[in-house]
Amino acid sequence: MFTAFHLAFKEIWRNRARFLLFGLVVALITLLILFIAALGEGLGSGNREYLQKLNGELIVYQDTARLSIAASLVGCDTRASVRSVEGVQDEGPIGFSSATVVVDGTPSLDVSLIGVAPGQPGEPPSIQGAGLARKSARETVIDRTVALLTGARVGDTVTIRTVQGGEDEFYTLQVVGISESRKYSIRPSIFVPIVAWDEIRAKARPGAGAEDPACNVVAVKLEDPSQIDVVRQRIQERVNGVEAVDRETAYENTPGYTAQQSTLNTQNGFALLIGVLVIGGFFQIQTLQKVPQIGMLKAIGTPNSVVALAVLIQIIVTTLVGVAIGGLSSFGLSLLMPPGIPIIFEPRSSATAILSILLMGPIGGLVSIRYSLRVEPLIALGLG
Amino acid sequence: MAIALEARSVVKQYQVGSGTVTAVDEVSFTLERGEFVALVGPSGSGKTTMLAMLAGLLQPTSGSIAIDGQELFGMKESARAEFRRRKIGFTFQANNLVPYLTALENVDLLLRLNGQYNAAGKRRAKELLILLGLEERLNVLPRQLSGGQQQRVAIARSLINQPALMLSDEPTASLDTERAYQVVETLASLVHEQGNAGVMVTHDLRMVDYADRIIQMVDGRLGQIVTPKDDLSCLSDPNAAACRMITAEELGYAEAGAA
Numbered sequence: 001m002f003t004a005f006h007l008a009f010k011e012i013w014r015n016r017a018r019f020l021l022f023g024l025v026v027a028l029i030t031l032l033i034l035f036i037a038a039l040g041e042g043l044g045s046g047n048r049e050y051l052q053k054l055n056g057e058l059i060v061y062q063d064t065a066r067l068s069i070a071a072s073l074v075g076c077d078t079r080a081s082v083r084s085v086e087g088v089q090d091e092g093p094i095g096f097s098s099a100t101v102v103v104d105g106t107p108s109l110d111v112s113l114i115g116v117a118p119g120q121p122g123e124p125p126s127i128q129g130a131g132l133a134r135k136s137a138r139e140t141v142i143d144r145t146v147a148l149l150t151g152a153r154v155g156d157t158v159t160i161r162t163v164q165g166g167e168d169e170f171y172t173l174q175v176v177g178i179s180e181s182r183k184y185s186i187r188p189s190i191f192v193p194i195v196a197w198d199e200i201r202a203k204a205r206p207g208a209g210a211e212d213p214a215c216n217v218v219a220v221k222l223e224d225p226s227q228i229d230v231v232r233q234r235i236q237e238r239v240n241g242v243e244a245v246d247r248e249t250a251y252e253n254t255p256g257y258t259a260q261q262s263t264l265n266t267q268n269g270f271a272l273l274i275g276v277l278v279i280g281g282f283f284q285i286q287t288l289q290k291v292p293q294i295g296m297l298k299a300i301g302t303p304n305s306v307v308a309l310a311v312l313i314q315i316i317v318t319t320l321v322g323v324a325i326g327g328l329s330s331f332g333l334s335l336l337m338p339p340g341i342p343i344i345f346e347p348r349s350s351a352t353a354i355l356s357i358l359l360m361g362p363i364g365g366l367v368s369i370r371y372s373l374r375v376e377p378l379i380a381l382g383l384g
Numbered sequence: 385m386a387i388a389l390e391a392r393s394v395v396k397q398y399q400v401g402s403g404t405v406t407a408v409d410e411v412s413f414t415l416e417r418g419e420f421v422a423l424v425g426p427s428g429s430g431k432t433t434m435l436a437m438l439a440g441l442l443q444p445t446s447g448s449i450a451i452d453g454q455e456l457f458g459m460k461e462s463a464r465a466e467f468r469r470r471k472i473g474f475t476f477q478a479n480n481l482v483p484y485l486t487a488l489e490n491v492d493l494l495l496r497l498n499g500q501y502n503a504a505g506k507r508r509a510k511e512l513l514i515l516l517g518l519e520e521r522l523n524v525l526p527r528q529l530s531g532g533q534q535q536r537v538a539i540a541r542s543l544i545n546q547p548a549l550m551l552s553d554e555p556t557a558s559l560d561t562e563r564a565y566q567v568v569e570t571l572a573s574l575v576h577e578q579g580n581a582g583v584m585v586t587h588d589l590r591m592v593d594y595a596d597r598i599i600q601m602v603d604g605r606l607g608q609i610v611t612p613k614d615d616l617s618c619l620s621d622p623n624a625a626a627c628r629m630i631t632a633e634e635l636g637y638a639e640a641g642a643a
Contacts, residue, residue: 003496014484301469377441380476381432381553
């Protein structure tokens with residue numbers, strides 16, 4: 001056992017340039033895998049963040065919309081019916097649209113323009129300032145990313161541009177609060193009262209907002225979140241023309257979300273496979289170069305277990321060093337990323353990626369370990 | 385003197401296509417402790433195959449080999465590997481040393497493998513290397529050593545565990561004549577001093593001067609057994625007047641003989 005460590009570490013130390021270079025290759029693969037994972041998390045989060053962090057357990061769609069938010073339209077009558085279902089504590093309308101925020105005199109920051117009812121499910125809690133107060137007021141809660149990118153603070157005004165009947169229209173909104181990041185559709189969000197939203201959202205025909213405008217979906221807060229399935233069933237049975245789903249189902253059905261995540265997962269899988277092949281290839285070439293030496297070691301009586309363990313230790317050490325360098329580089333680079341880039345190093349997905357890379361080393365090295373076990377000591381005598 | 389090695393009617397055959405090739409044919413001999421023997425013969429005479437069987441690396445087709453009274457092929461592979469590192473010392477033609485270990489670490493390796501890496505073992509490793517004239521090269525990697533120095537490190541490693549049997553396969557193959565003589569002289573004197581038995585395979589008849597006996601192999605069979613003081617012309621010319629057939633008594637067996 002100790003002899004295996006002795007052999008492994010002496011070889012690494014006396015060939016440190018070669019092992020360090022290979023460690024850097026592992027580091028680059030680690031960097032690639034971590035960034036793909038972070039990009040997956042960033043893009044996924046950019047699509048689902050608002051729905052995932054919604055302060056309501058269920059989301060109600062028009063049943064014929066097939067869980068497409070853009071295709072769904074839920075009216076006031078329906079909302080009243082949902083509210084009356086037993087187990088529903090509160091509900092709130094949510095309308096989705098998009099707008100462009102004027103920064104330094106130029107409309108340059110695309111945002112999701114989300115209409116919500118003040119104080120009702122759908123409005124995110126403000127971490128600075130207050131929440132929305134009146135449903136028709138020209139006020140807004142902006143998310144932290146918008147605040148960062150525009151420099152807007154509570155009490156400031158922001159100007160947004162939307163298209164009304166083919167013409168650009170500019171609206172000035174007072175920032176009453178700033179929420180945590182609440183991206184939707186890969187864009188940061190600004191929240192406005194639902195009536196104001198209906199008025200300023202992009203429309204084919206300009207006009208004032210309705211008193212109780214139709215919304216895309218309804219966020220439902222339950223009295224007892226553990227009864228989610230029961231209440232969901234109840235809503236679908238008692239309210240005509242709706243389909244209620246939990247938040248996870250809702251964001252998984254946002255346009256392109258599943259396809260995007262599968263693409264990134266496939267890329268990650270391929271990157272891991274490349275890692276396995278690269279590590280396997282390196283150690284196999286090294287083992288092939290060492291065949292006479294391994295033959296000699298076996299001829300003088302070195303047990304197979306010592307030979308195999310020495311190779312395994314080298315694989316693990318090289319992978320660990322590579323992952324450490326790659327992980328630290330990823331962390332360093334993430335600090336340099338501008339806020340608009342959808343890269344999020346989420347602890348769980350990063351840990352999963354790192355564990356996968358740590359596993360890929362020994363898996364990649366299995367062939368060389370097996371090969372070294374099969375080297376005949378007779379090779380040392382030129383009889384192999 | 386105690387018998388260190390006993391080979392009895394050793395045969396090694398290989399299947400080649402539909403036929404059988406006999407590489408070693410009914411070879412028997414014994415070696416006592418403190419005896420250094422040169423195993424000579426032309427290429428293809430079976431001497432390296434014989435050495436591989438003496439080392440327990442190659443199973444004979446028939447016959448038996450005992451070292452220090454223990455039947456080599458009566459034990460399992462793993463037990464044989466352990467026996468090898470405790471009872472048999474090796475030097476090879478080339479690739480003798482672990483390239484990333486210093487001279488001292490290469491010698492220490494056997495101690496580590498045998499769980500004897502302690503102060504006494506370390507001291508003995510140093511002493512052996514110093515005895516072999518390598519006191520200035522203890523902490524030098526093999527690539528920084530000359531061919532002769534590498535062979536001397538290999539000799540030190542092969543002796544560190546005071547093995548019953550020391551085997552050398554063409555230890556002088558890559559050395560110039562002067563270095564080759566030095567290596568063989570060292571090998572022989574250490575075997576004599578330490579009471580090991582030594583077998584050196586060589587095709588170079590100039591290297592047999594330090595051997596106690598010279599065992600010749602021809603076409604897989606025992607040829608002559610002579611001493612360096614004998615007329616060695618028969619080793620290169622079987623029809624020379626001095627050549628004689630070896631006797632069963634010389635082999636140490638009343639019943640076994642060789643052609």
